[in-house]
Amino acid sequence: MDKTYQPAAIERRVYQRWEESGFFAATGDGPAYCIMIPPPNVTGTLHMGHAFQHTLMDALTRYHRMLGCRALWQPGTDHAGIATQMVVERQLDAEGKRRQDIGRDAFVERVWQWKSQSGDTICRQMRRLGDSVDWSRDRFTMDPELSHAVTEVFVRLHEEGLIYRGKRLVNWDPVLHTALSDLEVLSEPEQGSLWHLRYPLADADGHLVVATTRPETMLGDTAVAVHPQDGRYTALIGRRIRLPLTNRLIPIIADEHVDPAFGSGCVKITPGHDFNDYEIGRRHDLALINVFDRNAHITRGEATGEMDVGIPAELVGLDRFAARARVIERLQADGLVEKIEPHTLPVPRGDRSGAVLEPWLTDQWYVRVAPLAAPAIEAVEDGRIRFVPDNWARTYFQWMRNIQDWCISRQLWWGHRIPAWYDDDGNAYVGRSETEVRARHGLDAGVRLSQDEDVLDTWFSSALWPFSTLGWPRATPELGFFYPTSVLVTGFDIIFFWVARMIMMGLKFAGDVPFREVYITGLIRDENGEKMSKSKGNILDPLDLIDGVDLQTLVAKRTSGLMQPHLRPRIEKATRKQFPQGIPEFGTDALRFTFAALASTGRDIRFDLSRTEGYRNFCNKLWNATRFVLMNVEGHALAAGGDAATSLPDRWIRSRLGRAVATVKEQLAAYRFDLAARALYEFTWNEYCDWYLELTKPVLQEGGAAPAEQALTRRALIDVLEALLRALHPLMPFITEELWQRVRPLSGATGPTVMLQPYPCVDEYPADDAAEAEMAWLQAFVLGLRQIRGEMDIAPARPLPVLLQDASAEDRRRVAAHAHLLRQLARTESIDVLDPGTEPPVAATALLGAMRILVPMAGLIDVAGERERLGKALARAQADRQRIEGKLGNRQFTDNAPPAVVAGEREKLANTRREIAQLEEQIARLDRLG
């Protein structure tokens, strides 16, 4: 074996073997355990957030597989309508073409090509992460089977009246030319202006002042509103305004929505281009004027009802921002601009294009969500679905209880085409196919039908993922067995987009909740707590942490393809500063262990590379511990597996292993990966390596112990290691597999892979309190002497003569029983028990219960140093005594505190007092000498 762990040498080989051997398939007759992967965008790449979530999902899957479950981690990818279409459009753009130039069929064909070309990236990355997904069940949201499910759901919802088509204001992206759902709108405050415009009264001199942030929309105004109780304007209600530029007459109306305290208290009402105004327009039966085309350029105007909109010809065709400038110019020329104030306002932008969105009147398909939401709310209320941590349920409720209808049609080409057909009169027919539509509605071949050009929101198909991947609407065995799935692992950012919708659709169509639990992970942030993003140039590629990356490559990755190229020097500088040497190779297991160790619930994660380095070292520790065990076991007699451990260390380490495994199980059940990881780390390093391996050395070395005892210790060494590898496997799959393969022949374990071994069972390593107590004594003995050595600057190699004062019969028994261990671990030259009444020599002191461990000082240490050391200990003990005495002297405490606590304090006080007496005596002795 190499002296250090080399992850690159083994990871690929190990994964390939797992995959080729079919170890990932869900088999066996155990209970179901199933996790649905949140399908990543098929043409994307996995980022740190994915790597984090995949680590947790894989750990859960491997753990439950080892517990005997028939475990399925369902893989797959999402077609990601807008995102993918944009990528391909950009490719076309580089060729100087637009998608309209090549036509819909050719374009879609190109997207499929791009998908097949880049779709492997994610699979490759997942293999490097060790993801134990069942590749044979890989799914894509646009697979025929899944598309079939989409159509089926659409048709059934439509039949129930839960999908409808309607002309309404939607969030329109004038760059992508599609409608968006409310969730795809990002509103950020931006610096703008508040224009105060004078609207002349129609039938008298004078004007009203309206304040607006969107002056160009005045072309579509159909009213001015004031608050009904606003005394300044009550007399004007019902009179009319002559709308500048258009010369139209519009009414002054009263509406509660108006805030008299804002601006002048008068609001221009543009029902065609503002969501609030749309509502007001409905309340007052106002006409609605659309003044924009699909590019948000000014049109001649299109009104509901007969009307001359009156948009000046010179404005027609202008972009909305150019139009804004021109409108203001014109109004200023007419003296109709009272003032312009700087104003910060929320500007809605598309989450993909970044374009300023326009409320625009179009025909779209909607899901009537309220009837679906009610049972979905109930499922969380009554605990059929549990959020972890549970405070996310509040977020879920808050949104679900105010849920709006869901606009599901998108004016894109890449996606599931809406299963609706139109005749020449514009009548819409919904059905599973054109044939079905014709049959059902009695439309013979003479009637021309054309399918709806639009596609569905990507999240519509994602919402079906938990059952569409399992074969729904067919009643497949998998659907029956794995649905509802066990847990969903995802980020809070898609609770509304995805989680809520899966719950609604699952309850509606699969007859039950889609998952029992939702584990919401935190976000992976950079070392400054910033969100990782390409545009900030602070992304880390998980594979770069696994394989390492040189500085040049890292800088190039972070600065290429930037939306804002001017940030490049800053990003480069920051990167060079943070990673002057690039990033070394840490291996997958170290990265995975880092994610697990940082995964405390309800909190974002500042990714800390030094933790990864620490866990790389942990891998190396495990590697070398195995090396030690193999060296000491191979070629030697080994006790049979069933033989009882007899030595103290053997009993102790088994007991401690059992406790560690118990902790891991408990913490994994609570999704506390951090605490599970810590329990394993501490057991491995602080107990198995630091103590147990050291304790086996005196036993195993030549002439150390009787052969029979050695054989037992070798048994314990290999058994505990083998179990430890199994216990660590879900978090660190690669190294544990590699080491387990080497350990297996010696341990007597059988089977082709550690990943299909049973997880260690607590019952096999029952707690041994007696052994733990005795080991605690032994450890205290060793630590006491090490402390004297360390603080007194005694060379580690120098053997120390040790005297024991006030040793009880039990102390004496223990010393005799473990003298060989103490000699090795504490480097004692001799251990002698002083007879009662014997005056001890001047010595450095350590206390172990009532016993004093003395290291005679002649020639060893300076008296002043030891005096100071004891003085510090004494001061500490005296402070303790005072605190405890104060506590026990308080009647309130002794009367009210639980008896066990009081008794504990009394015992503590007794120990402290004894310790003080011992220390004072030692100090006095040193003083006599000095």
Added chain:
RNA sequence: AGGCGCGUAGCUCAGCGGUUAGAGCACUUGCUUGACAUGCAAGGGGUCGGUGGUUCGAUUCCACUCGCGCCUACCA
């Protein structure tokens, strides 16, 4: 406006109504110890954001407050 979360060692984070508040990294000192210098041993370092309350006892529970972050809805 409503909701959620965070503030503990230099850094990243655990923890908890009751020992002396812990870990990793960083730091100091000493060690080429027959598994491992990606290591071993010893050590320094914290008024647990502030104020008040509940309690025999608060870093932990409650209220207020300061600072930071996020989500939802938004007044034109």
